[in-house]
Amino acid sequence: MAALALAEDGDTDITSAVTIAADLDGAEGFIEYRSGGVLAGNAWADAVARACDCGIDWQAAEGQVLPAGATVAVVRGSLTRLLRAERPLLNLLQRASGIATATRSYVGAVAGTPCRILHTRKTAPGLRALDIAAVLAGGGARHRTGLSHEVMVKDNHWRALRRTEGGLAAGLADARARGVTSLQVEVESVEQMEEAIAAGATRLLIDNQTPQILRDWAGRARGLRAGIEIEATGGLTLETVRSYAEAGADFVSIGALTHSVRAADLALEIRN
Structure with a gap:
């Protein structure tokens, strides 16, 4: 799934190629849960990060309920690789977390x-x-x-x-x-x-x-x-x-x- 998600973006990031003069190692990206809710999709985000030679340090666990604005993970790697991973990684996290949050609401309704x-x-x-x-x-x-x-x-x-x-x-x-x-x-x-x-x-x-x-x-x-x-x-x-x-x-x-x-x-x- 990670390979397919990345393949949809093509082989080259032309924007990074014309705006980043020299690739920067040691870049850090912070994933923020702006809406708050249940976190899900960690394993799929891990797969995207690995495919882009980036690492993820999770600050929250799968299934955890988080407030709006919480930092859920720190992603590390070169700047161009972080930018390549960004959208596929977020797409999977956003979908999974939306499903998990809705499910939690239904589970609560029948508590x-x-x-x-x-x-x-x-x-x-x-x-x-x-x-x-x-x-x-x-x-x-x-x-x-x-x-x-x-x-x-x-x-x-x-x-x-x-x-x-x-x-x-x-x-x-x-x-x-x-x-x-x-x-x-x-x-x-x-x-x-x-x-x-x-x-x-x-x-x-x-x-x-x-x-x-x-x-x-x-x-x-x-x-x-x-x-x-x-x-x-x-x-x-x-x-x-x-x-x-x-x-x-x-x-x-x-x-x-x-x-x-x-x-x-x-x-x-x-x-x-």
């Missing part, structure tokens, strides 16, 4: 309940590992990271199942035979919910329903099988998420954490 905040696969292409690490740094929990290790039956799969012999029960039985233990099924009606439970689903995804409906469905589901997990998803906001947690959701997945991230404000100031 005191058993509900966990989850990421989704609605991540930036090529940046999924960064985005997920940022959610974890903000106190969120891990959801599936790809298509290969968990079953998640959604609306389009339900449509396909109408033309599949054995339907959902056969599909989940096949998954169990392949060694898959996480069998998640999105349900849009009580009938689908009952079919999913009978087929052996381990988690029900209740999408775009009110907290009142979720409470009713969760009660019915747990009456049919104690211990089945309930996940709320679909358009939940910081203002509404607690009502779903209190209605009985074990998990809430928030796509906006990564698909609509507001970058944190960090800057690099070179002082010598």
Whole structure:
């Protein structure tokens, strides 16, 4: 990722070439967290710095909550190399820290309940590992990271199942035979919910329903099988998420954490 980020800037920094007469060793850049929030993306910033032959001395840890104006790191190297590292390094830190800060807000909104905040696969292409690490740094929990290790039956799969012999029960039985233990099924009606439970689903995804409906469905589901997990998803906001947690959701997945991230404000100031 660091190599790709640097490659986007090309091979030559023409501005540094015409403004810096002789490269200056021993330059220092201070990374300031202007907006304040949760710090994330340290490992990716490290990778950019290494690729530019710079070093980073971190003043704050991944996942730490920092006030506005805090110095999070000192970057050292030649002046031209610091300037080459500056934007790719900050881009990754700003995105990750914005995600982590938003996640921390959601985690705080459900504090005191058993509900966990989850990421989704609605991540930036090529940046999924960064985005997920940022959610974890903000106190969120891990959801599936790809298509290969968990079953998640959604609306389009339900449509396909109408033309599949054995339907959902056969599909989940096949998954169990392949060694898959996480069998998640999105349900849009009580009938689908009952079919999913009978087929052996381990988690029900209740999408775009009110907290009142979720409470009713969760009660019915747990009456049919104690211990089945309930996940709320679909358009939940910081203002509404607690009502779903209190209605009985074990998990809430928030796509906006990564698909609509507001970058944190960090800057690099070179002082010598």
